[in-house]
Amino acid sequence: MEAVLTHLPWVPVSLGGRSLLVKSCFADTTYRILLTDLHCVWEETMSAVAIQSRAQALNKRLQASVGAFFSHLCAMVQPVFSGEKPDSESRISLIQHQDDKVTVKLRSELAGLPFYWEFYCSPAPISSVCAxxxxxxxxxxxxxxxxxxxLRGLLVRKDAEIQDYKENGASLSRERLRTDVxxxxxxxxxxMAKVLPVLCTEQQNALGFDGILQHLYAAIMTEGSSRKRKLSEERCDEVPANEKTNSTLAADSGPESVCRESEDKKPNDNHQCDDAHKIDDKTAPQQARPLKSECVERQSSKPKKKKVGLFR
Amino acid sequence: MEAVLTHLPWVPVSLGGRSLLVKSCFADTTYRILLTDLHCVWEETMSAVAIQSRAQALNKRLQASVGAFFSHLCAMVQPVFSGEKPDSESRISLIQHQDDKVTVKLRSELAGLPFYWEFYCSPAPISSVCAxxxxxxxxxxxxxxxxxxxLRGLLVRKDAEIQDYKENGASLSRERLRTDVxxxxxxxxxxMAKVLPVLCTEQQNALGFDGILQHLYAAIMTEGSSRKRKLSEERCDEVPANEKTNSTLAADSGPESVCRESEDKKPNDNHQCDDAHKIDDKTAPQQARPLKSECVERQSSKPKKKKVGLFR
Known part of the structure; x- marks a missing residue:
């Protein structure tokens, strides 16, 4: 999961009115998220057991398998962590605690009942911040x-070409096309005089991590791990088959193919019981058990189809 | 000291065979250093009292004031933290401990006796890594x-100019000057196809933080704090005089003027006593008490004069 997350670009999001960058990977009823406001970096990694336990604690009136809870969680947070505007029914708040931890609280609806989730994020280790x-x-x-x-080199070459035309008596038909050497x-x-003050002054929406930089980031991370893979292949002739498959997946395919969003998700059926809502995960197996490489991810350069789910 | 350090660019150094980036500020018989191998970031801040105590503990046969110890320490570490090749008599080793701390040990000579210093660096807080x-x-x-x-925009304009010459029948005298649109x-x-693999492959001497990036870094930090100062001036009409002076110094003057190296240092006299070497700091007051803004710093674009001192 760490390797998959590494490939994803940081996505600008707004959580509870605060601008943050986020990386998140939801797969195999587990997740890992990274958040930063560029003053601190927080993380949370959750196992299936921990997700089940927290989901049950926060939603006492709902009974469901971890798979079903996870599906609903994905449907709820995918739009949020993709930088999309949350739907009107979702409420998100962010609390920064004295001990530098942050809690992201989400409230949505499931079959007419409120559905809650809370991310408890701790400051990430410096090794993660560096990586x-x-x-x-x-x-x-x-x-x-x-x-x-x-590009400077190309400009110098263009000037040499222009200079040669001029020396051979060429003239411009439109004076406005003339450029300075x-x-x-x-x-x-x-x-620097023009751009630097603006860059340091402007309200940094998206914390400056725009689509171009996201794309560049992903390319660098993919290249870096592709190189690591080649080095490790050179070092050892024999690698266990499953390990090799995973590493190849992570390295060769860009973030778009590493982490796919399910565009065709269907809401689960919900069965009400006496004092609790039961959520059945058998009716929507793809949703309940997402693909290993399925992640919450947004490539700003490619518009995504509007997702349809219980919470939208 | 924190504000002064912030303006300095990271300087590539080699300590005990390891490539690191360093920022250091030595002033008023105190210092603060930051080190990174881009996998972790370490720091140490030392007061005059702590320096005196450590210097005495590491150099039991030497007796000196903290000012004298500090002068010798500066003379010993300035070349090292400026990315210069340490002189043959200096020995530097770096030990990374299990608890992620690092110790940088330096050994040099003072009046024929060994002089030792050790930096005990701990992982820096994430807030420092972010800042x-x-x-x-x-x-x-x-x-x-x-x-x-x-620059892309300029290239497009050059092409429009070239196109106009061509349309008016101009021809090149030297075909090799022709450029592609x-x-x-x-x-x-x-x-990307050409440079990215090389960038991810090459041995990163200087950890990639070359002179151009150092210059850019310093310009950004200076602009940023200049803006902060303007904002704070706008907010409050009255600022205590000494505070204002410091902030103006840090903001308006670039790193070169904020942190000057004393090029004209003279070695102190050393007086031997019965069982310990006494170092007198009265003979070299400039060295014993460096200027407040005097820092270990190197601007790669400007060659520095060779420093002369006891340890060179």
Whole structure:
């Protein structure tokens, strides 16, 4: 799950009025989420047993298998963690505690009854902060810096071509098309003077992690793990078959194929009993047991179909 | 000290054979250092009293004031934390402990006797990791991404100019000067395919934090705190004079002026006593009490004069 999560880009979300970046992976009736406001990074990893226990504690009037609870949880949080506007019936609040932990509380409806979930997130270890933010962000900066240099080189070549035309007596039919000769230093100074103050001033919606950077992040993470896989294949000839399959999946396929959202989910049937609502997970097996690689994920460059579920 | 340290760029160093990035500020017989291998971030902040006590414990045969110890410590670590190759007499080792702490041990010579120092660094709080790495790196990425976009725009304009010359019958005298029409998508795909694997493959000397990124980092941090200062000035008309002076110093002057290295340091005189070496700090007051803003710092774009001191 950690490896799958690593490939996902951070997605800007608004939880209880606060701008955050989130990474989340829901699979095999377990989940792992990472949240950051760029001042702290929080995480929660939950096993099937823990999910069952918390779901039951928060929803005493509902009786259901962990699979059914998990399905409903996914349906409730997928839109939220994908950066979509939560539907009007969902209520989300975020509480930051004195000990630096945060609780994200969600309230939605299930068969006419309220359905609650709470994420109890603790500060992540520095190793996770480095792996999920520091190293990829530094690589992004290096990559972009090299791209700036490459484009500067192209501009110098364009100027050489233009200069040659001019020297051969060419003239412009439209004066407005004339460009200044590109000067690296002047360009950089002007750019910094103009853009840096704006960047440091503007309200950072999405905390600055926009679609382009998300895409770049995912590409870097995929390349990085693809390289790790190649290295590990070079080192050992024999790798257990199942391990190899997982690692290949994580490495070769981009985040889009690693983590698919089920677009065709159907709500479960709900059977009411004497003093508790029973939720049957047999009627919707795909939903109750999502694919191993099924994750809450959004690629901003690709519009997603509107999901249909109990909570929408 | 925290504010001063924030402005400094991370400097690539090699400690005991390991590549690290370091930020350090030595001032007023106190210091604060930050270290990272991009997998963890460590810190140590030491008061004058703590420095005196540790210096005495590690160097039982030397007797000196904290000012004298501090001067010698600065002279010993400044070259190391500036990314310079340590002189042949200095020995540096780095020990990573089971509890994630690291100890950096330095051994040098003082008046013919060994002089020892040890930094005991603990994992930094996430808030420091975010302030010193995550937020500035994200801003760097955003800034560079916008620069890439600006340069793409310039290339498109160059192509329009070239196209106009061509349409007016201009021809090139040297065919090798002809450039392809710039296509954003092709350019980005080619660049990513070529550069990303190399970036993820290459031995990351300097952990990728080269001179250009250091410069960018410093510019972002200076702009950020300059903005904070303006905001705080707008909010309150009256600020205590000394507070205002400090904040203005940190905000307005770049890292080069905030943290100056004393280039003209003189070694202290050393007086031997019966069973201990006494170090006199009265003979070199500038060295014993460095300026408040005097820090161990290196701007890779500006070569520094070779420092002269007891340990070189």
């Amino acid at each position: 999920e933010l520091v190293r990829p962000l530094l690589t992004m900066s290096r990559l972009l810096q090299q791209h700036v240099e490459q 590109f000067d690296e230093q002047t360009n950089t100074e002007d750019f | 010193e790495l995550v937020r500035p790196l994200l801003t760097m990425s955003r800034l560079l991404q916008q620069h890439v976009e600006q 710039f296509d954003e998508q092709t350019n980005t795909e080619d660049f």
